Amino acid sequence: MTTLNSxxxxxxxxxTGVALVSSVLFASSASAGQEYISTLRGEVxxxxxxxxxxxxxxxxxxxxxxxxxxMQPPTIPHKVDNYPVNKNANKCMSCHARDRAEESQAPxxxxxxxxxxxxxxLAEVSPRRYFCNQxxxxxxxxxxxxxxxxxDVYQIIGEKK
Amino acid sequence: MNAIKKYLKVLNRPSVHYSLGFLTLxxxxxxxxxxxxxxxxxxxxxxxxxxxxxxxxxxxxFQELKTTIHYTNRSGVRATCSxxxxxxxxxxxxxxxxxxxxxxxxxxxxxIDTREKFQEHRRRLAENEWxxxxxxxxxxxxxxHNFDFxxxxxxxxxxxxxxxxxxxxxxxxxxxxxxxxxxxxxxxKGVEGW
Numbered sequence: 001m002t003t004l005n006s007x008x009x010x011x012x013x014x015x016t017g018v019a020l021v022s023s024v025l026f027a028s029s030a031s032a033g034q035e036y037i038s039t040l041r042g043e044v045x046x047x048x049x050x051x052x053x054x055x056x057x058x059x060x061x062x063x064x065x066x067x068x069x070x071m072q073p074p075t076i077p078h079k080v081d082n083y084p085v086n087k088n089a090n091k092c093m094s095c096h097a098r099d100r101a102e103e104s105q106a107p108x109x110x111x112x113x114x115x116x117x118x119x120x121x122l123a124e125v126s127p128r129r130y131f132c133n134q135x136x137x138x139x140x141x142x143x144x145x146x147x148x149x150x151x152d153v154y155q156i157i158g159e160k161k
Numbered sequence: 162m163n164a165i166k167k168y169l170k171v172l173n174r175p176s177v178h179y180s181l182g183f184l185t186l187x188x189x190x191x192x193x194x195x196x197x198x199x200x201x202x203x204x205x206x207x208x209x210x211x212x213x214x215x216x217x218x219x220x221x222x223f224q225e226l227k228t229t230i231h232y233t234n235r236s237g238v239r240a241t242c243s244x245x246x247x248x249x250x251x252x253x254x255x256x257x258x259x260x261x262x263x264x265x266x267x268x269x270x271x272x273i274d275t276r277e278k279f280q281e282h283r284r285r286l287a288e289n290e291w292x293x294x295x296x297x298x299x300x301x302x303x304x305x306h307n308f309d310f311x312x313x314x315x316x317x318x319x320x321x322x323x324x325x326x327x328x329x330x331x332x333x334x335x336x337x338x339x340x341x342x343x344x345x346x347x348x349x350k351g352v353e354g355w
Contacts, residue, residue, distance in 0.1 A: 062318045082230075087348075089348075100354075
């Protein structure tokens with residue numbers, strides 16, 4: 001009788017143990033999944049919406065910024081709110097076009113923008129370069145969301161530290 | 162028939178039938194009522210609700226205005242249709258209202274009653290407004306944006322440069338540079354500065 005009882009007890013203990021372990025495992029795997037999701041959308045549950053961050057202001061200092069690499073399209077150092085760049089009008093070209101640069105003292109768009117893909121120079125900006133904000137963007141006065149590990153080419157080749 | 166004849170007789174020589182005091186006072190009061198009603202009706206045609214009562218305005222230009230700073234901004238000061246498109250002082254306002262009778266014509270005959278028609282006419286309509294603002298030295302802009310009280314130090318460098326030179330000397334007026342600030346632009350081919 002006593003042996004039967006002890007067997008029963010030990011079986012019970014094993015069953016509870018297995019149940020406990022599996023539940024812990026399950027729970028941890030579930031929480032790992034949640035963490036994975038939360039890295040993408042912040043520390044907010046799936047069925048909740050995060051409070052929108054404050055909108056950052058556009059830098060409007062008109063000071064040219066250094067380019068990170070020689071071929072980088074320069075960023076825009078001023079506001080471009082409601083500047084139309086469409087089939088009808090291109091506000092950027094009001095100042096940056098070849099024939100407007102003298103009056104506006106704005107940098108003329110690079111000569112490559114007047115080239116078609118066969119390398120011929122056109123009188124007007126080439127249609128493939130017409131949509132300025134496809135490459136040129138304003139910069140916001142805010143902290144970057146993720147760390148930037150970009151290294152300047154000079155850092156890589158070890159010159160001009 | 163007899164009643165009409167009698168009425169005409171009174172109308173023909175009112176001073177025979179009514180006292181001079183009654184006629185003077187009555188005329189004065191009627192004048193006030195007429196003037197009040199006229200002005201109220203005139204003001205009613207200056208409201209945003211009136212302007213957007215027709216789909217031509219509501220579905221085209223009004224939708225475009227909604228995305229601009231003149232419709233919604235940090236301080237809540239707003240410019241609505243009439244602030245830019247109707248002069249504030251009386252004689253110019255009446256002249257503009259008479260011109261607007263052409264717009265009633267356009268409404269009746271559906272000159273711009275589809276989006277396509279509107280876009281077809283957009284350059285002409287825009288040019289009308291540019292011409293008007295150029296001719297009156299951007300009066301409607303200056304009703305709010307007074308040059309004398311502009312603080313250049315609060316402006317961006319580019320704005321300061323243009324305002325303190327071209328605008329200050331009177332060489333340029335607001336509309337010369339600020340086209341398409343409240344509505345989308347038509348095809349700008351051949352427009353100066355574009």
